[in-house]
Amino acid sequence: MDFPYCEEFYNYLKYEKKLEENSIYAYYSDLKEFFSFLDNSKEIDEIDHNDILDFVINLHEKNNNNRSIARKISGLKNYFVFLLKMEYIENNPISDCERPNYEKKLPEFLTLQEVEQLVKIENFDRPDEVRDSCIIEFLYSCGLRASELSNLKISDLSFEMNVLNVVGKGDKQRLVPVGNIAMELLNIYLKNSRVRIAKRYNSTDYIFISKLGKKLSRVSIWEIVKKRALKRG
Structure with a gap:
């Protein structure tokens, strides 16, 4: 299936953006997927921000990697910028969406077994130990920055879809899928x-709080990780 203003968008990409045919084809393929x-x-x-978020969630459910999702979001951004420029729409539904970070690999000095050892809960009766294991799991499996983890609120998490709405630099938002282990913790x-x-x-x-019931700072989170790493070798 084609999509609205596809010919006009083709001319925009070819003659104004001066893209190669293979790049234009990639845009077309991604836009067809979105409208499908x-x-x-x-x-x-009538397309709004929630439609974009639903599409991104659907991509995650289909096991698209973050690099692929980032490319598709980039294509949508260019398309809606074009529509806004041509006054085909009045509002850009994707203007406040941030492309997800490319998948981050664990640091080379940590093996998977070492990470599992860091995350392991040895005493479920200690609230801080359970919290610390959860923090480490989210840092590694979700690829979050310490500052992003510090600012996470319960309202940012969709328990039905296992997805976090993360607010990054410049107050830009991105969706981050949460794995089964992280959700269990x-x-x-x-x-x-x-x-x-x-x-x-x-x-x-705020999700992660101190013993005084206050939000953990970015520095506190890294101190927790450092302390756990030293304790477990």
Whole structure:
């Protein structure tokens, strides 16, 4: 299937952006996938931010890697910028979406077994130990920065779709899928450890909190990782 203003967009890419045919073909392929996902359910000026997020979630569910998703989002951005420039639409539904980071590999000095050892919970009765294991798992499996992890709120997590809405630099948002192990640890932490902490103090909506019920800082998170690494060798 084609998509709205496909011929005009082709001319824009070829003559104004001066792209090669193979690059234009990649844009076309990604846009056709997006509009096929929408299944003609909306007019072009009715597409909103939630449609973009639903599409990205669908890509994750189909096991597209982050590099592929980043390319598709880039294509959508160029398309909607073109539509806005030509006044075919009034609002850009993808203007505040950030391309996901390319997949990050574990540092070479840590093996998978070493990471598993760091994440392992030795005493479930200690709320801070469960929290620390959850923090390390999220840093590695979700590829989050310490500052992003520090600012995560419970409201940023979709438990139904196992997806985080992460606010990065410049207040730009990106969707990050959460793996099964990370979700299991998070559920243990939220239902057991964090609840025990929150009962003692007026807590916040931030996911990872200190023994005083306050948001953990970026520095505190790295201190936790460093302390766990030294303790377990």
